[in-house]
Amino acid sequence: MGETTRVQAPAEAVAEFLPVLAHRPAGLFSDFDGTLSPLAASPEQAIMHPRARGALVRLLAQVDEVGIITGRAALTAEAMVGIDGIDYVGNHGLEWRRHGQHVEHPESVASAGDVSATMTEIKQRVAGTVADDGLLFEDKRLSGSIHYREAKHPERVRDPLFAVASEVANAHGLVITEGRKIVEIRPKLVVNKGTALQRLIKERGLRGVLFFGDDVTDLDGFRMLHDMRREGLQALTVGVASPEAPSEIYQLSDIVLGSVDDLADALERLADALETTPAGTNPHG
Ligand SMILES: [Mg+2]
The missing domain is CATH 3.40.50.1000 (HAD superfamily/HAD-like)
Structure with missing residues (x-):
């Protein structure tokens, strides 16, 4: 695979960072x-390198x-990184924190209730199905994450969870995106x-x-x-x-x-x- 041959050593990478x-x-x-x-089994177990x-x-x-710039809530990112004076852009750009000042995207604040309702409904709909396997629901207010990293059979969870999540999110005027063993519910905003x-x-x-x-x-x-x-x-x-x-x-x-x-x-x-x-x-x- 071309993927592995393209991996660069840290020293080589730095030589390219410097002129930029x-x-x-x-x-x-x-x-x-x-x-x-490094990715941990559950989001609260993650520790910054x-x-x-x-x-x-x-x-x-x-x-x-x-x-x-993270999908996590900005406050959570700030607590996990713990460096003052940097920008914490949370919820994929929906909220911003710097020096303790917090700004939220107004339209995303308006859909926070829909995010919460969507998460609850997805939880109810998948209960007892094949997708109900080690799911972790994380309500980040402006967006929501459903993690299936701790599922016994994550490969069996993805498709049915995705199907239910898109249907419910759609009905609430929200969209879903996908990441590494995670489905995210987000407002329909660019x-x-x-x-x-x-x-x-x-x-x-x-x-x-x-x-x-x-x-x-x-x-x-x-x-x-x-x-x-x-x-x-x-x-x-x-x-x-x-x-x-x-x-x-x-x-x-x-x-x-x-x-x-x-x-x-x-x-x-x-x-x-x-x-x-x-x-x-x-x-x-
Ligand atoms: Mg990542």
Whole structure:
């Protein structure tokens, strides 16, 4: 498979990151689960990779903007990452937190009741069926997640769960999206990790951007950066390989790293390099 041959070593990746970040102001943004944190059996068991966390703290002093763009609630992401001064974009772009200031997308606030009702109805509809296997319902208010990572037979759960979830979500005027052993219920809005990145780039006037991700919803971000490159933005999309990664991760990543460990390693090396040669003075810039 071409996928494995394309995986790059962290040091090689960093050599490509540096010239992009030399375009100031520069931003470094990342997904959380499966990217900065190894996937755990249940979402509350996930822990941020300690070396990735240490590196992000250092990078905050070197890169103009640092942020987490996640499907989790922004408050949850903030609690799990625990770094002050970075952006926490939660619920796939529906809510934003920075320095404790919280902003929510008004239309998504209006559909929060529908998200809750949809989750309850899906739970009732799948009870006792083949899809009722280790499901974990996570109501994040502005969107909802149903995890089936802990199912005994996750491969049997996916199709029937997806069918029920789409029908119920549709009836409530919501849409569903899919990720690694997860079905998500979201408002019918063109708000995603791509629009979140676009907003960050435009509002802050960013000229060089890195974005890291591992899953389907990160692809919206990858596509947006590819589009914005045509308008002159310097950007790289960086995928984290895994046996569960959708094939588009390999197609739409400029750089593929082999694991969460390798990404943590790359971030540490990037911090080392920037502390030695600050981004604005990079000779490649
Ligand atoms: Mg992820």
